[in-house]
Amino acid sequence: MQHDPRFIIVMGVAGSGKTTIGRGLAARLGVPFHDGDDFHPPANIAKMAAGVPLQDEDRAGWLVTLAVFIRDGLARGQSGVIACSALKKKYRDILRVDARRVRFVYLQGDHDAIRARMRRREGHFMRPEMLRSQFDVLEEPARAIRVNAVAEPDAIIDRIMEKLMEKQYALGIMGLGVMGRSLALNFERHGYPVIGYDPNPHLPPDFPATVVDSPAALATALDSPRVILIMVPAGKPVDIAIDSLKDALEVGDIIIDGGNSWFLDTERRTKELAEMGIHFVGMGVSGGESGALWGPSLMPGGAQAAWETIAPMLRDIAAVTPDGEPAVTWVGPGGAGHYVKMVHNGIEYGDMELIAEIYDLLHRGAGMPNEELADLFADWNEGELRSFLIEISAKVLRYVDNETGRPLLDLIVDIAGQKGTGRWTSQIALEVGAPTPTINAAVVMRLLSADKDTRMLAAARLGGTTAYAGDRAQLAAAAESALYAGKVTAYAQGMDLLQTASAAYGWGLNLAAIVRIWRGGCIIRAQVLDSIAAAFERQPGLPNLLLDGTIATAIEQRQADWRAVVIAGVETGVPLPALAASLGYFDALRSERLPANLIQAQRDFFGAHTYHRIDRDGIFHTEWE
């Protein structure tokens, strides 16, 4: 271990003893000591000499200089100890050029203790408000060797040496596919050294995490309580991964399943592992490959006892929501995390289908070219529709194929794949009795897209669309409102499904908190989520999102456009099943009286299923003839 080049950064507030401890530690390790302040550029030194406090902009160049120094040193096989306050997480993120070979030692002490230490040991003078401001700025590191700043220096250094000898992996990852590797890089970037295992690894040459050749080796390399993240395909592979670990685990260890597992499997696994004293966390991860790498939205649920241990690292790697919070929250017990992720995906299906339908109406129905549509979508992305999916749609519409010079979108086969979570959402919605017609329509349209052969035959036999006869610009304007209304309605269905499941399974889901984390990192992130989160904050038990005052008003204002666009689809023959299903949901929901009385009468007629009356209590049956 001592032959491995590394840098140790001794951090803490002014007066915590960074120089003393840094020098002592460097001597004990036999490596050079550097004072971080020596790397300041002349301008900073002048400011400090003049007593002008440094700003973040001043520090940026200095931190990069230090980071380059460290990186070059490591590359040359050098080691060192650096004293540097590094009070904020973002400073440390810059300095941490290598998760395993750059480590932080945090000299911890509260304000009064540090104040007393300074007075006692050095007779050092510091203005009281200066130390106070250091504590105001301080963001304590989640992962560092943490020592008591007011202990004796030798004792502190002993303790640091001891800690440096310890195993240092923060977590293990089983399954190093696209998502597993991306998450590993994300953890490493945030200072959590990862040890990985994959039965069939295909790793890029520069993959930084240590990779071992068996689950047992992975478990052995981790300290208790172990944290192991499983990133394998849902279903049997998860059970196989868990089984391969069981013998090596101990009471209190934590397994996180970060795949798209079926939530009832997660319920079962949580229970089975709890019997062995192991905490199982079923965690939804959204954001695709790029989200996993740069900040996903995380929906952990299951064994709550694990939360305290894993929260700091999950908060570190998660996306940041528009108001600066990490896009992660504890969802609930059992399979709640995977359930919420499934519903997220169901909404995503609905959202994608609605966008595709509007594209189809404007393109196939109204003849709008891709480039014009790209402008329109880019424009929409500056307004109420602002969202990841609108943003990437604009980019997709604009993308030109290098080889043919044609819009790439036109060359892509019109068959949409699916991995099952949208279908699951529709199936479970039917099971628990929550109406999700927009999501159902989206799933059905993927199925219909797949049956291309029949479509070709039907197109030849049953004719095609009629060109839109109205004003194209007016239709495009109405489409923005229709898409907004359809999207909000899809959310209303998804939120209702969460509420129904929360009641059915006793999860106590916090809808506002869930919507808040969806605003960062995940595929369905969108500006409208602010209004949706606000609606459930105002009224956590809101029976339906469309009943919220702000949302209701927004829909009412778009109602005429919404209807006009659906009618344009019916007239041109461009199918808009998800948009029409949204409108049908809206109209059915606001129907004080639906024609279900006729259905119930029919059921009583042929099957003696009985009915209720509006004018008296009881159960009735009629001999209808």
Place this chain on the structure above:
Amino acid sequence: MQHDPRFIIVMGVAGSGKTTIGRGLAARLGVPFHDGDDFHPPANIAKMAAGVPLQDEDRAGWLVTLAVFIRDGLARGQSGVIACSALKKKYRDILRVDARRVRFVYLQGDHDAIRARMRRREGHFMRPEMLRSQFDVLEEPARAIRVNAVAEPDAIIDRIMEKLMEKQYALGIMGLGVMGRSLALNFERHGYPVIGYDPNPHLPPDFPATVVDSPAALATALDSPRVILIMVPAGKPVDIAIDSLKDALEVGDIIIDGGNSWFLDTERRTKELAEMGIHFVGMGVSGGESGALWGPSLMPGGAQAAWETIAPMLRDIAAVTPDGEPAVTWVGPGGAGHYVKMVHNGIEYGDMELIAEIYDLLHRGAGMPNEELADLFADWNEGELRSFLIEISAKVLRYVDNETGRPLLDLIVDIAGQKGTGRWTSQIALEVGAPTPTINAAVVMRLLSADKDTRMLAAARLGGTTAYAGDRAQLAAAAESALYAGKVTAYAQGMDLLQTASAAYGWGLNLAAIVRIWRGGCIIRAQVLDSIAAAFERQPGLPNLLLDGTIATAIEQRQADWRAVVIAGVETGVPLPALAASLGYFDALRSERLPANLIQAQRDFFGAHTYHRIDRDGIFHTEWE
């Protein structure tokens, strides 16, 4: 047994020896003998004397006279033997006033043997064409004591006496709820004495079947191979019923599950019981209480070895289709019978919802009163929409509540119940990848109907419908076409689902045969089924019903009306989700190019899910930014 009053009818063609055997049997039993011909009215006797053949109309009064004679005799505790040719099933059905106490003895012999017997034994002369015509008319009885007409009379009578002593139950029924009791009465009426068991019987005082107090007693009372029909709620009760029988059953016995079981349960039970040598038949039964009593549509599947044994009795009790065939066919192995019944129910959900939506549009949207709607529906029932559901809808619309004098339909609460088969259809369709949007919409609308509280709040907050501004009569006329198109589309989805499942599970379903049996007895019986059956007869592998020439033309002719009605719904705000979903399905199916290319591009953008190109082979991924 000899103290129990009963009548034995000795039947067969002229010259088969009815009088000889009848007299001898009466003497052996010590009861009076009657010649059926003595009961003819004077008009018939005159005709016969003049050599004019009797017609069915002539025989009707005579048979009723005989039936009344038997019924009155039984009521007075009398017994007797009657000689009567009773060549047709319908004659025997009239005479069989009591399934257990009226029994038929059939003197069997082929034309040449009877001819020879007549010559040999009596020197009797009969014109050859007369005996031939008797054989032309003869419908051999499925259930009778069958003896060889050309044996010695004493031997024949010995054999009859022997058979009369045997146990005589044709089948056992476990579960005597509404459906079980109705089927029992149906079997009894057709000459199949039933022995019943119910752990918690609630039987009307005049229930004719013998009821025992344990499953074992039921099994003991039946001959091998036993035929036991289970009519209990789907799920665990079926397993409990089967378990309660297992010890008493023998290899070759037959269990029929006539409930709405989940088809995968039926698959499992078929396998488990096959291991014990017991034939398990999962049978769909449609037609409600009245169908069960007077003629259901029957969809048996499972252990094909059972079919030969149960076919005659199922054919006897089934409804009769318009072309005179019994509404029963062997569907396929495993769970095929229950699967087909489930899809039948899914189509039924779609059909009922479409009718309810049209009612809602015309009533709530266009202000058409119930009485006018009843006339309209009755009128439709004489045209292309002719069907059971339209017929009963007209009756429901016309029904006036005795107590309030108001239309009863207006007093029925608008919450539609469901027992699960529609939901199952949607769930399994998603599972196997068949698009069934109309059925899905119907299931969703039942769910939405149930959430009345939220609807009341939404109605108050989000406003209601707008009165239809167009011509009401024109809308009503268009509605007929729209309903037709929507209905056929729902069938197209149901048939596609059957075809997909047939391929997935290897059932080899015969779609034309299935549609043919749906034309009799079941809830979805409708004139349009003739065209649908014809389509699959012409082309058994038809990829989609809408591609059939006749159907395609019919839909094309109604397309403008269909669109106009959907638009009327969007304009008025009367939700027509099933009708709109049907149109969306139609428009999507005939789309040579759907906007799924955008969805696939989005998936590739955020998840590297790859895509295919229209201009070259291979799998592609793009770095979109």
